[in-house]
Amino acid sequence: MTERTTVTAPMPGVFYRRPDPDEPTFVEPGDAVESGEVIGLIGVMKNFHDITADEDGEVVEFFVENEQEVDAGDELAELEVS
Amino acid sequence: MIEVLEPGLSTTVQDTGRYGHYHIGMPPSGAMDQYAHTVANYVVGNDEDAATLEMTYAGPDLKFQEDAVVAATGADMEPKRNGEPIPMWTAVQVEAGDVLSFEFATEGVRSYLSVAGGIDVPEVMESRSTYTLIGIGGHEGRDLEEGDELPVGSANGNATVGAAVDDGHVPDYANNDTISVVMGLCDYRLTDEGREEFLGTQWKISDEADRVGCRLTGPDIEGMFEEREQPFGAGPDPTNVVDLGYPVGSIQMAGQPIILMRDAVTGGGYATVGTVTSIDRDMLAQARTHNEITFEAVDVEEALEARASQDEQLELIRATFLE
Incomplete structure (x- = not known):
């Protein structure tokens, strides 16, 4: 059985999957990620906080859309730990 | 260091x-x-x-x-x-x-x-x-x-x-959803219904709320205003007035309400319909993005009493640490 981990929002704001509207997404489901790699941003008060993978693994899915409002504790993405 | x-x-x-x-x-x-x-x-x-x-x-x-x-x-x-x-x-x-x-x-x-x-x-x-x-x-x-x-x-x-x-x-920062406001200077621009709607709305704190302004989102605000002929010196928007000074904590009606906080512009040409009391600006500073707040109208006397009572509380706290 594979281990999965859920990345949650540490603060309220707007979730972004891209560093900039014209840039590609940080990661897509199926992509391999390393611990500490940025998978999204939360913007609040015109400041941006990096959302990172907490372990090496693979992105399974995102639970929120790009530019969707999130609250602290909301589930953002699921990773399969490698 | x-x-x-x-x-x-x-x-x-x-x-x-x-x-x-x-x-x-x-x-x-x-x-x-x-x-x-x-x-x-x-x-x-x-x-x-x-x-x-x-x-x-x-x-x-x-x-x-x-x-x-x-x-x-x-x-x-x-x-x-x-x-x-x-x-x-x-x-x-x-x-x-x-x-x-x-x-x-x-x-x-x-x-x-x-x-x-x-x-x-x-x-x-x-x-x-x-x-x-x-x-x-x-x-x-x-x-x-x-x-x-x-x-x-x-x-x-x-x-x-x-x-x-x-x-x-x-x-208790979890319960700071009612914010006291002294109505004015430009609340004369609101209709009676508009004033009621303004005070009856649960306004949502936007993700852009910061040290400059606490931006709120809610119903359309233009309908809350009296119709009028554009005065000389005022902008064309119904919420524009001839430029005036903005008190810190005043609620500027610019598209949606923005409560002007401690880094805000000091004057301009939007109607400011009320001013959040100094005590409740502290609570507002702790109100999180996406939380909802409701305004409660108080008069100047009540606002000053609340401030005096907090000053007393602070003096009490100060005294305990001087012993």
Whole structure:
């Protein structure tokens, strides 16, 4: 059985999957990620906080859309730990 | 000296504010939650005008290069000294080489860290407060960054390590959804129904709410206004008026309501229909993005009574730390 981990929002704001509207997404489901790699941003008060993978693994899915409002504790993405 | 290892989301040096220059367009800046800032100072034996660090949503990691007495107040960001939890609202000893670290605020928005002797950055126009929009005050006029070094002033020796604020004086940041407002100066522009709707609406705090303005979202505001002929000198929008001064805390009707906070513009041509009381601006500073707030109209007397009662409370707190 594979281990999965859920990345949650540490603060309220707007979730972004891209560093900039014209840039590609940080990661897509199926992509391999390393611990500490940025998978999204939360913007609040015109400041941006990096959302990172907490372990090496693979992105399974995102639970929120790009530019969707999130609250602290909301589930953002699921990773399969490698 | 305090070295910034990680700056947190937005951490600035703030004091009680930069006063006496409003007429030339200089807003006061200063701690958004003056109560938490003031109490943090009293706990370590400082006067209220010593500069503290204001941390927002996610706190910093700080390495102390000298011994110091510190206190964290405001929103609980689970402060730790060398990885071990330390209590909030309490005078705590840190030694040279210790690292203070802060997590995310789970209730409220802003934490304050006081240091006996105060954060000793240079004064600009008689204040150490950071005003980031024009880059003055605080540490180089900006949010703290990794590698910054902050000087600490000389402590007066009044701090008692372990002394703590009574629980009764610690605000509950989870229940700050009713905000007192003195209606005016431009509420004459609202229809009776408009005024009722304004006061009856649950306004949602936008993700853009910051030290400049607490932006709200809710129903269309233009319908709340009386029809009128555009006066000479006023803009074409029905919520425009001939330019006037904006009190700190006034609610500017610009597309949607924006409560002007401590770094805001000092005047302009939007109707300001009410002013949030000074006490409830502290609560507003702790109201989180996406939370909903409702305005409650109070008169000036009630606002002043609330302020006097908080002043008494602060005096009581100050006295307990002077013993």
